[in-house]
Amino acid sequence: MTWYFLNGLKKNASKFKEDIGILTLVLIASFTVSKVDFFHDHWPYWMPEIFENILFWYKTFIGEMLYSLTFFGASVFLYYALIGRTEILREKRIKNAVKILSKGNDQTYPRVIEMNKVNSYRTKIVVESPYVGVDAFVKEQNNLEAGFDQQIERIVKGSSPRYVHIYLNTKKLPKKFSYSAVKDECDKPNHFILGETNSGLLTQDIRELPHMLIAGTTNFGKSNFFKQVLTTLLKNTDHLQMHLIDLKGGLEMRAFADLPNVNFIKDIDQALSTLSSIKKEMDSRFQFLYDKGFNKLLPKRDKKDRIIVAIDEASVLYMKKYSRSDEGMKAQKARQITDDLAKLARAAGINLIIATQKVTKETLDTHIRENMSGRVSFKANDNEASRTVLGNNMAANLPAVAGRAIFNFGNTFEEFQAPLLTDKDIEDVVSETKKDFAEGLRTLFQPGLIDNSAIRKTQKDKEIDG
Helix, strand or coil: HHHHHHHHHHHCHHHHHHHHHHHHHHHHHHHHHHCCCCCCCCHCCCCHHHHHHCCCCCCHHHHHHHHHHHHHHHHHHHHHHHHHHHHHHHHHHHHHHHHHHHHHHHHHEEEEEEEEEECCCCCEEEEEECCCCHHHHHHCHHHHHHHHCEEEEEEEEEECEEEEEEEEEECCCCCCEEHHHHHCCCCCEEEEEEEEEEEEEEEEEHHHHHEEECCCCCCHHHHHHHHHHHHHHHCCCCEEEEEECCCCCCCCCCHHHHCCCEEEEECHHHHHHHHHHHHHHHHHHHHHHHHHHCCCCCCCCCCCCCCEEEECCCCHCCCCCCCCHHHHHHHHHHHHHHHHHHHHHHHHHHEEEEEECCCCCCCCCCHHHHCCCCCCCCCECCCCHHHHHHCCCCCCCCCCCCEEEEEECCCCEEEECEEEEEHHHHHHHHHHHHHHHHHCCCCCCCCHHHHHHHHHHHHHHHHHHH
């Protein structure tokens, strides 16, 4: 018991402040018990009178204090002993669980060399794994969670490839929360909201990705998340133009159509024309950067807009089943241009955001997928679909909760709950953006790249006023 008690103190040292409330209640209970004469009334008749006199010397003030402190001490001892025993059993379970990644003999077992509580619900585990890399741990995440009997927040490479850091978390993600509740927490330029994770609100700078693929079966929040990303980027980023390609009829993106910095595209001819224009702009920007001696474009310095190309349900644009038809040839050309943009456009200040219900080689070329370094997958129908997007089964094993998704960037995989965006949220951002353009608070450096009636109308009004 003493060993359990000492281990409990050690393991709970980082959250001692959180225990103060419990310990205070125990102390109050101890003083309350000292006032109760129950044990004295039921004292065994065979107990020597001297012990009775010593133990029930609580009729005096000093006796009450000693009695209370004895009860308090015993309670605290049992409390931390219980924590210690629980932690020892937990550590043993975790150490055994990581052995599933062994190479077949005791010398090659990954070893847990350190376990630290970050806070009351988060634990960091350091594993020494000389023969098994972090990717193998990620692929075995579901089996590790079953062995740990606890959910894994993320698995990342340590300071050396020999070490793997596993973060456990007991905090439960919300099943629903609103965009309006968190929109003010994401106000940095070029940032958008991903969602709530076990570590708090997760946001992302689009410049770091720089391209993102969004996938997942219908009714699990893919379209809502796609619009939320666009809404947040519109809210946060100056000198930004968006080219929204929606060949499903345009219903999902219609709310953004009248913005002066949005090019709204509903047919494949216009989509191909727009992609060709952006490819030419990319080549022009590369020449500009070369001439200036710069290695990447900065919109304010170079007086060139950041360009977002957002494609909703990419499978419609990149369809292969009509490859011999005229539309099929256009789709093939669109795939080629998108591939070029995905490979090269980062330095030119051009970002791709592609959403599709299902990612296969028929709907999205492998070359394009490989260059989409940021990936978000909502619930997948099967392991194969999940592996196509994430390289593991995590999306297939997500709970059937609308808005629940996995974000993958590099070796990091984060489960998050995406915020629910309403039509009113979009209307507010669209109205504010229109107002800013009308008052000159926002401008475009290159309005000619936007084939938009709102731009043409604004230019026409200026000519009439002039």
